[in-house]
Amino acid sequence: MYPRIGMPHPLVFNVNDPEASVVTLGGRLDQATGGTYPVANRAYFFPFRVFHPILITALYMSNGATISGNFDLGIYDINGNKKVTTGSTAQAAPNNTAQVIDITDTWLQPGGWYFAISSDATTGTVFRSSLTANLYKQSGVLQMSSAFPLPDPATMVATSDNYIPNIGWIRAPRTTLATFP
Amino acid sequence: MYPRPAVNGIQTQLRILPMMSLLGAVGNVGLTYASAVYPTANKIYYIPFRIGATVLVKRLYCVNGAAVSGNIDLGVYDQNGKRLIVAGSTAQASTNVPQAIDTTDTELLPGCYYFGIQCSNTTSAFFRNNSAVSLLQGRGLYMETAGGIGLPSTATGVRITNAYFPACGLMMVTAI
Numbered sequence: 001m002y003p004r005i006g007m008p009h010p011l012v013f014n015v016n017d018p019e020a021s022v023v024t025l026g027g028r029l030d031q032a033t034g035g036t037y038p039v040a041n042r043a044y045f046f047p048f049r050v051f052h053p054i055l056i057t058a059l060y061m062s063n064g065a066t067i068s069g070n071f072d073l074g075i076y077d078i079n080g081n082k083k084v085t086t087g088s089t090a091q092a093a094p095n096n097t098a099q100v101i102d103i104t105d106t107w108l109q110p111g112g113w114y115f116a117i118s119s120d121a122t123t124g125t126v127f128r129s130s131l132t133a134n135l136y137k138q139s140g141v142l143q144m145s146s147a148f149p150l151p152d153p154a155t156m157v158a159t160s161d162n163y164i165p166n167i168g169w170i171r172a173p174r175t176t177l178a179t180f181p
Numbered sequence: 182m183y184p185r186p187a188v189n190g191i192q193t194q195l196r197i198l199p200m201m202s203l204l205g206a207v208g209n210v211g212l213t214y215a216s217a218v219y220p221t222a223n224k225i226y227y228i229p230f231r232i233g234a235t236v237l238v239k240r241l242y243c244v245n246g247a248a249v250s251g252n253i254d255l256g257v258y259d260q261n262g263k264r265l266i267v268a269g270s271t272a273q274a275s276t277n278v279p280q281a282i283d284t285t286d287t288e289l290l291p292g293c294y295y296f297g298i299q300c301s302n303t304t305s306a307f308f309r310n311n312s313a314v315s316l317l318q319g320r321g322l323y324m325e326t327a328g329g330i331g332l333p334s335t336a337t338g339v340r341i342t343n344a345y346f347p348a349c350g351l352m353m354v355t356a357i
Contacts, residue, residue: 007233011260011293012321029320030212030312062319098318098340127316166319173260180227180295180323180338181262 014168015115020048021139034064034125038161043118043147047140050108055172060100062127062166067091069121072149076114082152091124118148128165199354203228212310216246219300220343227295227323227338240352242281246306249273254332256297262336270330301330310346317341
Protein backbone atom coordinates (compact mmCIF):
# COMPACT_ATOMS: atom_id res chain seq x y z
CA MET A 1 0.00 0.00 0.00
CA TYR A 2 2.54 2.54 1.16
CA PRO A 3 6.17 2.43 0.17
CA ARG A 4 8.28 0.79 2.85
CA ILE A 5 10.11 4.05 3.40
CA GLY A 6 8.20 7.28 2.95
CA MET A 7 5.72 9.36 4.85
CA PRO A 8 2.06 8.76 3.97
CA HIS A 9 -0.19 11.77 3.67
CA PRO A 10 -2.38 12.52 6.66
CA LEU A 11 -6.04 11.54 6.58
CA VAL A 12 -6.87 15.17 7.29
CA PHE A 13 -4.63 17.68 5.51
CA ASN A 14 -4.34 21.39 6.28
CA VAL A 15 -2.72 23.92 3.96
CA ASN A 16 -0.33 24.71 6.83
CA ASP A 17 0.87 21.09 6.93
CA PRO A 18 4.35 19.99 5.82
CA GLU A 19 3.18 19.10 2.32
CA ALA A 20 2.41 22.77 1.71
CA SER A 21 5.02 25.36 0.85
CA VAL A 22 3.90 27.83 3.51
CA VAL A 23 4.88 25.44 6.28
CA THR A 24 8.36 26.93 6.31
CA LEU A 25 6.85 30.21 7.45
CA GLY A 26 5.90 28.70 10.77
CA GLY A 27 2.19 29.54 10.78
CA ARG A 28 1.72 27.62 14.00
CA LEU A 29 -1.54 25.92 14.81
CA ASP A 30 -1.87 27.70 18.12
CA GLN A 31 -1.15 31.14 16.69
CA ALA A 32 -4.03 31.12 14.20
CA THR A 33 -6.95 33.36 15.10
CA GLY A 34 -10.35 34.01 13.60
CA GLY A 35 -10.23 36.59 10.81
CA THR A 36 -12.58 37.95 8.16
CA TYR A 37 -12.06 37.19 4.49
CA PRO A 38 -9.71 39.84 3.02
CA VAL A 39 -11.46 40.79 -0.24
CA ALA A 40 -14.85 39.67 -1.53
CA ASN A 41 -14.73 37.42 -4.60
CA ARG A 42 -10.94 37.12 -4.46
CA ALA A 43 -9.65 33.56 -4.64
CA TYR A 44 -6.44 32.36 -2.99
CA PHE A 45 -4.39 29.38 -4.11
CA PHE A 46 -2.03 27.53 -1.76
CA PRO A 47 0.48 25.08 -3.25
CA PHE A 48 0.90 21.60 -1.83
CA ARG A 49 2.56 18.37 -2.93
CA VAL A 50 1.21 14.87 -3.31
CA PHE A 51 3.62 11.93 -3.04
CA HIS A 52 1.32 8.96 -3.50
CA PRO A 53 -2.17 8.65 -5.03
CA ILE A 54 -4.89 9.75 -2.61
CA LEU A 55 -8.67 9.75 -2.84
CA ILE A 56 -10.05 13.07 -1.63
CA THR A 57 -13.54 12.71 -0.13
CA ALA A 58 -14.31 16.13 1.37
CA LEU A 59 -12.92 19.61 1.95
CA TYR A 60 -13.17 21.65 5.13
CA MET A 61 -12.51 25.02 6.72
CA SER A 62 -12.06 25.90 10.39
CA ASN A 63 -14.80 28.47 10.97
CA GLY A 64 -14.39 31.30 13.46
CA ALA A 65 -16.89 33.15 15.63
CA THR A 66 -18.85 34.87 12.85
CA ILE A 67 -20.78 32.82 10.29
CA SER A 68 -21.72 34.74 7.14
CA GLY A 69 -21.61 34.68 3.36
CA ASN A 70 -20.73 31.89 0.96
CA PHE A 71 -17.48 30.06 0.37
CA ASP A 72 -16.13 27.92 -2.42
CA LEU A 73 -13.26 25.50 -1.80
CA GLY A 74 -11.43 23.53 -4.43
CA ILE A 75 -8.31 21.90 -5.82
CA TYR A 76 -6.46 22.97 -8.99
CA ASP A 77 -3.56 21.53 -10.92
CA ILE A 78 -0.40 23.53 -11.37
CA ASN A 79 -1.63 24.91 -14.69
CA GLY A 80 -4.71 26.44 -13.12
CA ASN A 81 -7.18 23.82 -14.27
CA LYS A 82 -9.94 23.01 -11.83
CA LYS A 83 -9.81 19.46 -10.47
CA VAL A 84 -12.73 19.63 -8.06
CA THR A 85 -14.65 22.31 -6.16
CA THR A 86 -17.42 22.36 -3.60
CA GLY A 87 -19.37 25.04 -5.44
CA SER A 88 -20.84 28.03 -3.62
CA THR A 89 -21.68 26.89 -0.10
CA ALA A 90 -23.13 28.95 2.73
CA GLN A 91 -20.83 29.20 5.69
CA ALA A 92 -22.73 27.21 8.28
CA ALA A 93 -23.20 27.14 12.04
CA PRO A 94 -22.14 26.19 14.62
CA ASN A 95 -19.45 28.80 14.87
CA ASN A 96 -15.92 27.95 16.00
CA THR A 97 -16.30 24.53 14.42
CA ALA A 98 -14.69 22.96 11.38
CA GLN A 99 -17.19 22.88 8.50
CA VAL A 100 -16.92 19.91 6.17
CA ILE A 101 -18.20 20.11 2.60
CA ASP A 102 -18.67 16.93 0.62
CA ILE A 103 -17.29 16.67 -2.90
CA THR A 104 -17.25 14.10 -5.64
CA ASP A 105 -14.57 11.65 -4.55
CA THR A 106 -11.50 12.65 -6.52
CA TRP A 107 -8.13 10.97 -6.99
CA LEU A 108 -5.03 13.14 -6.81
CA GLN A 109 -1.90 11.77 -8.39
CA PRO A 110 1.65 12.59 -7.28
CA GLY A 111 2.67 16.10 -8.25
CA GLY A 112 2.01 19.72 -7.39
CA TRP A 113 -1.50 21.03 -6.67
CA TYR A 114 -3.21 24.15 -5.38
CA PHE A 115 -5.83 24.29 -2.68
CA ALA A 116 -8.23 27.16 -3.44
CA ILE A 117 -10.66 29.23 -1.41
CA SER A 118 -12.97 32.08 -2.41
CA SER A 119 -15.79 33.94 -0.66
CA ASP A 120 -18.41 36.40 -1.83
CA ALA A 121 -18.30 38.38 1.44
CA THR A 122 -15.85 39.76 3.97
CA THR A 123 -17.84 39.17 7.11
CA GLY A 124 -17.54 35.47 7.87
CA THR A 125 -14.47 34.48 9.86
CA VAL A 126 -12.12 31.55 9.41
CA PHE A 127 -9.12 30.76 11.58
CA ARG A 128 -6.09 32.07 9.75
CA SER A 129 -2.46 33.12 10.08
CA SER A 130 -1.46 36.58 8.97
CA LEU A 131 2.24 37.05 8.49
CA THR A 132 3.50 39.58 5.95
CA ALA A 133 2.24 39.22 2.38
CA ASN A 134 5.75 39.07 0.94
CA LEU A 135 6.43 35.88 2.89
CA TYR A 136 3.37 34.24 1.41
CA LYS A 137 4.26 35.55 -2.04
CA GLN A 138 7.73 33.97 -1.93
CA SER A 139 6.11 30.71 -0.83
CA GLY A 140 4.08 30.54 -4.01
CA VAL A 141 0.68 31.64 -2.73
CA LEU A 142 -1.39 33.04 -5.60
CA GLN A 143 -4.65 34.93 -5.94
CA MET A 144 -7.27 35.86 -8.51
CA SER A 145 -9.84 38.66 -8.46
CA SER A 146 -13.48 38.25 -9.49
CA ALA A 147 -13.19 34.55 -8.80
CA PHE A 148 -16.37 33.57 -7.00
CA PRO A 149 -17.44 30.90 -7.54
CA LEU A 150 -14.09 29.37 -8.36
CA PRO A 151 -13.53 29.50 -12.13
CA ASP A 152 -12.12 26.97 -14.56
CA PRO A 153 -9.41 27.65 -15.48
CA ALA A 154 -7.99 30.07 -12.96
CA THR A 155 -5.67 32.91 -13.97
CA MET A 156 -3.46 33.35 -10.97
CA VAL A 157 -1.05 36.09 -9.90
CA ALA A 158 1.17 36.44 -6.84
CA THR A 159 -0.75 37.22 -3.71
CA SER A 160 -0.79 40.70 -2.22
CA ASP A 161 -2.54 39.72 1.00
CA ASN A 162 -1.35 38.23 4.29
CA TYR A 163 -3.90 35.49 4.55
CA ILE A 164 -3.45 31.76 5.18
CA PRO A 165 -6.72 30.20 6.32
CA ASN A 166 -6.95 26.84 8.07
CA ILE A 167 -8.54 24.82 5.30
CA GLY A 168 -7.79 21.47 3.77
CA TRP A 169 -8.92 18.12 2.51
CA ILE A 170 -10.02 14.80 3.97
CA ARG A 171 -8.97 11.58 2.26
CA ALA A 172 -10.24 8.02 2.24
CA PRO A 173 -11.00 6.14 4.36
CA ARG A 174 -12.08 9.28 6.26
CA THR A 175 -15.08 11.09 4.81
CA THR A 176 -15.95 13.41 7.66
CA LEU A 177 -14.58 15.09 10.75
CA ALA A 178 -17.73 14.28 12.71
CA THR A 179 -16.97 10.69 13.61
CA PHE A 180 -14.06 8.27 13.92
CA PRO A 181 -13.67 5.75 12.44
CA MET B 182 11.16 11.66 -9.21
CA TYR B 183 9.78 13.62 -6.30
CA PRO B 184 11.82 13.99 -3.15
CA ARG B 185 10.52 12.17 -0.14
CA PRO B 186 8.63 14.59 2.08
CA ALA B 187 10.84 16.15 4.70
CA VAL B 188 7.93 16.34 7.07
CA ASN B 189 9.32 18.75 9.65
CA GLY B 190 11.98 16.22 10.45
CA ILE B 191 9.47 13.64 11.64
CA GLN B 192 10.76 10.94 9.36
CA THR B 193 14.32 11.68 10.35
CA GLN B 194 13.27 11.77 13.95
CA LEU B 195 11.80 8.31 13.73
CA ARG B 196 14.93 6.89 12.24
CA ILE B 197 17.36 8.50 14.60
CA LEU B 198 15.62 9.50 17.78
CA PRO B 199 14.07 7.11 20.24
CA MET B 200 10.88 9.08 20.80
CA MET B 201 8.08 10.66 18.79
CA SER B 202 6.09 13.48 20.37
CA LEU B 203 2.64 13.98 18.90
CA LEU B 204 2.84 17.72 19.52
CA GLY B 205 5.24 17.72 16.61
CA ALA B 206 3.29 15.23 14.55
CA VAL B 207 0.09 17.24 14.30
CA GLY B 208 0.48 20.45 12.39
CA ASN B 209 3.68 22.35 12.81
CA VAL B 210 6.36 21.90 15.37
CA GLY B 211 6.79 24.27 18.25
CA LEU B 212 3.31 24.25 19.75
CA THR B 213 3.04 25.87 23.15
CA TYR B 214 1.87 23.80 26.09
CA ALA B 215 1.18 24.20 29.79
CA SER B 216 -0.18 22.16 32.66
CA ALA B 217 -3.97 21.92 32.85
CA VAL B 218 -6.40 19.52 34.52
CA TYR B 219 -8.10 16.84 32.47
CA PRO B 220 -11.42 18.20 31.11
CA THR B 221 -13.76 15.26 31.75
CA ALA B 222 -13.34 12.04 33.71
CA ASN B 223 -12.81 8.98 31.52
CA LYS B 224 -13.01 10.95 28.27
CA ILE B 225 -10.75 9.55 25.58
CA TYR B 226 -8.87 11.78 23.13
CA TYR B 227 -7.70 10.38 19.78
CA ILE B 228 -4.76 12.19 18.21
CA PRO B 229 -3.76 11.41 14.61
CA PHE B 230 -0.18 10.71 13.66
CA ARG B 231 1.62 9.13 10.74
CA ILE B 232 4.91 7.35 10.38
CA GLY B 233 7.08 6.92 7.32
CA ALA B 234 9.31 4.09 8.46
CA THR B 235 8.65 0.88 10.33
CA VAL B 236 9.16 1.31 14.05
CA LEU B 237 9.08 -1.01 17.03
CA VAL B 238 7.07 0.69 19.76
CA LYS B 239 8.12 -0.32 23.25
CA ARG B 240 6.44 2.23 25.46
CA LEU B 241 3.82 4.97 25.35
CA TYR B 242 4.04 8.16 27.35
CA CYS B 243 2.17 11.25 28.42
CA VAL B 244 3.52 14.33 30.20
CA ASN B 245 2.09 14.78 33.66
CA GLY B 246 1.29 18.27 34.88
CA ALA B 247 1.22 19.95 38.26
CA ALA B 248 -1.14 17.42 39.88
CA VAL B 249 -1.40 13.66 39.57
CA SER B 250 -4.36 11.55 40.59
CA GLY B 251 -6.35 8.52 39.53
CA ASN B 252 -5.50 6.31 36.59
CA ILE B 253 -4.55 6.78 32.98
CA ASP B 254 -4.60 4.59 29.91
CA LEU B 255 -2.69 5.05 26.67
CA GLY B 256 -2.97 3.25 23.35
CA VAL B 257 -2.50 3.23 19.60
CA TYR B 258 -5.26 2.60 17.04
CA ASP B 259 -5.12 1.99 13.32
CA GLN B 260 -6.90 4.30 10.90
CA ASN B 261 -10.03 2.11 11.10
CA GLY B 262 -10.27 2.45 14.87
CA LYS B 263 -8.87 -0.95 15.81
CA ARG B 264 -6.71 -0.93 18.91
CA LEU B 265 -3.18 -2.14 18.27
CA ILE B 266 -1.36 -1.23 21.46
CA VAL B 267 -2.67 -0.56 24.96
CA ALA B 268 -0.97 0.22 28.21
CA GLY B 269 -3.85 -0.73 30.48
CA SER B 270 -5.13 1.25 33.45
CA THR B 271 -2.12 2.68 35.27
CA ALA B 272 -1.88 4.99 38.27
CA GLN B 273 -0.73 8.44 37.27
CA ALA B 274 2.57 9.06 39.02
CA SER B 275 4.95 12.00 39.55
CA THR B 276 4.21 15.62 38.69
CA ASN B 277 5.70 17.67 35.88
CA VAL B 278 7.53 14.81 34.21
CA PRO B 279 6.84 12.42 31.35
CA GLN B 280 5.32 9.13 32.48
CA ALA B 281 6.19 6.21 30.24
CA ILE B 282 4.26 2.95 30.42
CA ASP B 283 5.64 -0.32 29.15
CA THR B 284 3.60 -2.04 26.44
CA THR B 285 3.93 -5.19 24.42
CA ASP B 286 6.58 -4.47 21.81
CA THR B 287 4.61 -3.78 18.65
CA GLU B 288 5.82 -3.07 15.13
CA LEU B 289 4.02 -0.25 13.33
CA LEU B 290 4.34 -0.11 9.55
CA PRO B 291 4.31 3.18 7.64
CA GLY B 292 0.79 4.56 7.72
CA CYS B 293 -1.73 6.66 9.62
CA TYR B 294 -2.61 5.95 13.23
CA TYR B 295 -4.31 7.46 16.25
CA PHE B 296 -2.95 7.81 19.77
CA GLY B 297 -5.56 7.27 22.48
CA ILE B 298 -5.26 8.86 25.92
CA GLN B 299 -7.70 8.57 28.81
CA CYS B 300 -7.73 9.71 32.45
CA SER B 301 -10.14 8.65 35.20
CA ASN B 302 -10.66 12.02 36.89
CA THR B 303 -10.49 15.80 36.54
CA THR B 304 -7.93 16.37 39.28
CA SER B 305 -5.14 14.98 37.14
CA ALA B 306 -3.17 17.48 35.11
CA PHE B 307 -1.22 17.06 31.90
CA PHE B 308 0.86 19.34 29.77
CA ARG B 309 -1.36 20.21 26.85
CA ASN B 310 -1.71 22.58 23.92
CA ASN B 311 -4.94 24.57 23.93
CA SER B 312 -5.40 25.59 20.29
CA ALA B 313 -8.95 26.55 19.35
CA VAL B 314 -11.40 23.68 18.99
CA SER B 315 -12.12 24.57 15.35
CA LEU B 316 -8.42 24.20 14.60
CA LEU B 317 -8.06 20.89 16.43
CA GLN B 318 -11.08 19.53 14.59
CA GLY B 319 -9.44 20.63 11.37
CA ARG B 320 -6.39 18.54 12.27
CA GLY B 321 -8.50 15.43 12.74
CA LEU B 322 -8.60 15.10 16.54
CA TYR B 323 -11.52 13.12 17.99
CA MET B 324 -12.83 12.20 21.43
CA GLU B 325 -15.04 9.55 23.00
CA THR B 326 -17.07 9.55 26.21
CA ALA B 327 -16.54 6.43 28.29
CA GLY B 328 -18.06 5.12 31.50
CA GLY B 329 -14.84 3.96 33.07
CA ILE B 330 -11.10 3.75 32.67
CA GLY B 331 -9.76 1.43 29.98
CA LEU B 332 -9.38 2.09 26.29
CA PRO B 333 -11.87 0.20 24.12
CA SER B 334 -10.78 -2.37 21.56
CA THR B 335 -12.61 -0.37 18.89
CA ALA B 336 -12.70 3.41 18.90
CA THR B 337 -15.99 5.24 18.43
CA GLY B 338 -15.01 8.86 18.35
CA VAL B 339 -16.71 12.13 17.56
CA ARG B 340 -15.13 15.47 16.77
CA ILE B 341 -13.22 17.01 19.64
CA THR B 342 -15.00 19.79 21.55
CA ASN B 343 -12.31 20.62 24.11
CA ALA B 344 -9.32 22.84 23.49
CA TYR B 345 -7.16 20.10 25.00
CA PHE B 346 -4.37 18.47 23.03
CA PRO B 347 -2.27 16.54 25.54
CA ALA B 348 1.45 16.07 25.11
CA CYS B 349 2.08 12.38 24.57
CA GLY B 350 3.88 10.05 22.24
CA LEU B 351 5.65 6.84 21.32
CA MET B 352 8.91 5.43 22.58
CA MET B 353 11.07 3.05 20.62
CA VAL B 354 13.31 2.56 23.65
CA THR B 355 12.52 1.38 27.15
CA ALA B 356 13.68 4.45 29.07
CA ILE B 357 13.55 8.20 28.64
